[in-house]
Amino acid sequence: EAQVTQNPRYLITVTGKKLTVTCSQNMNHEYMSWYRQDPGLGLRQIYYSMNVEVTDKGDVPEGYKVSRKEKRNFPLILESPSPNQTSLYFCASSLSVSGELFFGEGSRLTVL
Amino acid sequence: KQEVTQIPAALSVPEGENLVLNCSFTDSAIYNLQWFRQDPGKGLTSLLLIQSSQREQTSGRLNASLDKSSGRSTLYIAASQPGDSATYLCAVAGYQTSGSRLTFGEGTQLTVNP
Numbered sequence: 476e477a478q479v480t481q482n483p484r485y486l487i488t489v490t491g492k493k494l495t496v497t498c499s500q501n502m503n504h505e506y507m508s509w510y511r512q513d514p515g516l517g518l519r520q521i522y523y524s525m526n527v528e529v530t531d532k533g534d535v536p537e538g539y540k541v542s543r544k545e546k547r548n549f550p551l552i553l554e555s556p557s558p559n560q561t562s563l564y565f566c567a568s569s570l571s572v573s574g575e576l577f578f579g580e581g582s583r584l585t586v587l
Numbered sequence: 588k589q590e591v592t593q594i595p596a597a598l599s600v601p602e603g604e605n606l607v608l609n610c611s612f613t614d615s616a617i618y619n620l621q622w623f624r625q626d627p628g629k630g631l632t633s634l635l636l637i638q639s640s641q642r643e644q645t646s647g648r649l650n651a652s653l654d655k656s657s658g659r660s661t662l663y664i665a666a667s668q669p670g671d672s673a674t675y676l677c678a679v680a681g682y683q684t685s686g687s688r689l690t691f692g693e694g695t696q697l698t699v700n701p
Binding site: 520 | 618628631690692694
């Protein structure tokens with residue numbers, strides 16, 4: 476089944492403890508991206524990757540890092556999480572930058 | 588900076604009604620516009636994708652139009668059903684130096700009453 480898989484789906488952590496949210500797609504998509512969704516602010520893009528050679532910042536990249544060492548995986552790294560990074564995170568992928576986007580189920584992160 | 592606005596923020600209609608959701612954007616330099624559906628606690632499901640060179644797309648009871656010059660898109664839902672109740676989001680993919688940045692509207696929360 477074609478899908479975008481995120482892990483973990485739910486996580487409670489403490490300020491400063493490094494964490495990684497994994498994202499994997501099995502559709503051979505070139506384009507992958509991360510978003511956070513917050514009440515009243517909607518969905519905002521954190522980082523995107525056109526392919527394994529090109530990664531760039533979205534609208535809210537501060538406090539996050541990403542890595543695209545292989546086509547199928549695009550992990551989101553929070554080196555030193557803070558409470559303002561408590562949010563619902565989504566990973567998405569598409570065949571190309573102009574293609575239909577497929578979303579993962581989301582990862583709900585709470586930073587205490 | 589691209590801004591995307593969706594009107595109305597919430598809509599409640601009786602079953603069977605035809606309805607229109609609106610999306611407007613400020614920068615017409617876009618790759619495409621996509622409509623999504625989001626159910627509570629779930630991810631986003633793509634409904635329709637309109638490339639910048641297209642005027643409309645149809646899928647079943649859904650029809651989406653795009654007027655790039657005026658910065659507007661509409662999603663038309665025919666013969667609405669209770670199962671259509673969800674939040675509908677539009678997103679535009681805009682040009683960036685190294686690729687594309689996606690900007691979402693805040694969504695329209697639709698309730699279809701039996």
